[in-house]
Amino acid sequence: xxxxxxxxxxxxxxxxxxxxxxxxxxxxxxxxxxxxxxxxxxxxxxxxxxxxxxxxxxxxxxxxxxxxxxxxxxxxxxxxxxxxxxxxxxxxxxxxxxxxxxxxxxxxxxxxxxxxxxxxxxxxxxxxxxxxxxxxxxxxxxxxxxxxxxxxxxxxxxxxxxxxxxxxxxxxxxxxxxxxxxxxxxxxxxxxxxxxxxxxxxxxxxxxxxxxxxxxxxxxxxxxxxxxxxxxxxxxxxxxxxxxxxxxxxxxxxxxxxxxxxxxxxxxxxxxxxxxxxx
Numbered sequence: 001x002x003x004x005x006x007x008x009x010x011x012x013x014x015x016x017x018x019x020x021x022x023x024x025x026x027x028x029x030x031x032x033x034x035x036x037x038x039x040x041x042x043x044x045x046x047x048x049x050x051x052x053x054x055x056x057x058x059x060x061x062x063x064x065x066x067x068x069x070x071x072x073x074x075x076x077x078x079x080x081x082x083x084x085x086x087x088x089x090x091x092x093x094x095x096x097x098x099x100x101x102x103x104x105x106x107x108x109x110x111x112x113x114x115x116x117x118x119x120x121x122x123x124x125x126x127x128x129x130x131x132x133x134x135x136x137x138x139x140x141x142x143x144x145x146x147x148x149x150x151x152x153x154x155x156x157x158x159x160x161x162x163x164x165x166x167x168x169x170x171x172x173x174x175x176x177x178x179x180x181x182x183x184x185x186x187x188x189x190x191x192x193x194x195x196x197x198x199x200x201x202x203x204x205x206x207x208x209x210x211x212x213x214x215x216x217x218x219x220x221x222x223x224x225x226x227x228x229x230x231x232x233x234x235x236x237x238x239x240x241x242x243x244x245x246x247x248x249x250x251x252x253x254x255x256x257x258x259x260x261x262x263x264x265x266x267x268x269x270x271x272x273x274x275x276x277x278x279x
Contacts, residue, residue: 134269
C-alpha cells in the first residue's frame with residue numbers, strides 16, 4: 001500500500017557524525033623573536049661596517065692629498081736629482097743640477113744642526129764634559145812652611161763626572177780639547193794666620209811626550225797658576241775663597257787645587273768643592 005501522506009514540516013535534523021579532532025599547530029614565538037633580533041643586528045653591523053670603511057677611505061684620500069700637496073716640491077726635487085745622474089746632460093742642465101745640489105746640501109746641513117740641538121736638549125748622545133767634586137778629608141800634613149804644593153783631594157764616590165778623567169785623588173785630566181768653565185771654592189777656618197789663606201787652581205801642561213810600547217809617556221810638565229783667590233790674613237773666623245773662569249784646555253792637560261795650609265780647610269763637602277764643564 002502506497003503512503004500518499006504529505007506534510008509541510010521539515011525533515012528532522014541529521015545527527016552529527018563522530019569524527020576525530022585535528023591537533024592544533026605548535027607555536028614557535030620565542031624562536032621567531034630570536035631570529036628576528038639576529039637578523040636586525042646583522043643588518044645594523046653590516047651597514048655600520050660599510051659606513052666605517054667609507055669614512056676611512058675618505059680620510060685616507062684626504063691625507064694622501066694633503067701629503068702630496070705638502071711634499072710635492074720635495075718629490076719634484078728628488079726626481080730632478082735622479083735625472084742629474086744621467087750622463088747625457090747638456091751644460092745648462094749640469095748648471096741647474098749644481099745649483100740644486102747646493103740647495104739640497106744646505107737643507108741637509110740645517111737638518112743635521114737641528115738634530116744635534118735636539119739631542120743636546122734631551123740629553124741623548126751627550127758629548128760634553130762635566131765634573132763636580134766635593135772635598136775629601138785629608139790626613140796628610142801640609143803647612144804653609146813646608147814649601148810644597150798642598151793639593152786638595154776629592155771624594156770620587158760622591159763626585160759627578162762625565163768625559164773627564166782623574167789622575168790620582170787630586171787632579172782632573174782633560175779628555176777632549178775645548179773651552180771649559182773651571183771653578184773652585186774653599187772655605188777656611190783659621191784665626192789670626194800669619195799668611196793669607198789662598199785658593200789656587202793650577203794648570204799642568206805636558207811639554208814633551210813619547211810612545212813607549214804603544215803607550216804614551218810624558219817626559220816634562222809645566223805647572224802654572226790658572227786662578228787664585230785670597231782670604232784676609234787677619235781672619236777671625238771663617239772665610240770662603242771662590243773663583244771661576246773660561247779657559248781653553250787641551251787633551252791630557254791636568255788641573256788641581258792648591259791651598260796655603262791643609263789644616264785650615266773646612267772639609268764640609270758643601271763648603272769646599274772643585275769642578276768644570278765644557279762649553
